[in-house]
Amino acid sequence: MANKSTRPQKPDTRLVTGGRDPQSFHGFVNPPVVHASTVLYPTAADQVAHRARYQYGRRGTPTSEAMENALKLLEGDQCAGVALLPSGAGAISTALLTTLSAGDHLLVTDSVYRPTRNFCDTILKRMKIETTYYDPLIGKDIGKLMKANTKVVFVEAPGSQSFEMQDIPAIADVAHSKNALVLMDNTWATPLFFDAFAKGVDMSIQAGTKYIGGHSDIMFGTISANAATYPRLNETRNTLGLCVGPDDINLALRGLRTMSVRLKRHEESALAVARWLEKRPEVARVLHPALPNDLGFAIWKRDFTGSSGLFSVVFKPTSEKSVFAFMDELELFGMGFSWGGFESLVIAFDCSEYRTATKWNPGGPTLRFHIGLEDVDDLLADLERGFAAMKKAA
């Protein structure tokens, strides 16, 4: 929707207005869910000239455009365009295929989402694109790893499972000075809590499956690109033939409208649970960048405007049996992958088997929590019972 004021709208307002054009759809608040392949042309001359607002379902519909425009508005002026992909993993692979060619070199944080790593180590490797993993805490020293053919530096903050923070402005400065692009997985913070383009990122990726969707009922991915990278992104997406079904886009758009209120509640509840866990005798460390005791706190405070519902915990050394007893006792924390929905989750993890540039040695069993929208007191009571079961099994 148009902004008649000269004053830029705040993000919460942009979440509500973005991608909406009610007068194009008889005044209805939301765009239609357009199920489409063929688009009919009015005349033979139009068909031959491909003269139409839309060409073909795969190449865009009013539904996909509404979502792209909504996210573009949220990202701000430096975002030139958005591509929608069928999953977060699909968004990551598409962003990398957009920016890399045979013979190129790629730098990827060692704390990256594991399937990203898998894509680099298999398909990119087969295409003669070489990946070097780097310490997430490297900062401006990233320059020491850059070669003449380094085209992309991939960042993710906080890191998957282990929550290391990265100095993205410093990394971006060095990368740009050597003509490399900076790609970021911004799923944890979303554009609401990390303004990727203002911090030097060229392409910002989200697993829309998580907070955009917000209800654990879709697979969805997005890439937001600046002016330097968007044309090639759009071309790559079209050439690969990637598109998302309209029902899932509609659910994503519905989720996006409430993302800010949900995130604020996830943030508040996750901080309350994380602080409570920090004081538990069973807990050695809480890995949450918005806690002052966290190694990444200073960077988080400088660069981020909020924190979301996902963090990890390192238990003091204890038996696997007692950790499983803790997890099995929990009622409100489901055990399952993904996150970002309304419900709380917990998983046990171990990064040590796949990290290569750094050594993951937390000193005790590790669990990752997603704090949902339940009442915090109920969550704490659930965890309390978990700890009692843990003690009994020890």
Ligand SMILES: *Cc1c(COP(=O)(O)O)cnc(C)c1O
């Ligand atoms: C879940 C996740 C992805 C992948 O998203 P999918 O939609 O599950 O493919 C990518 N990055 C991060 C950080 C994630 O947590």
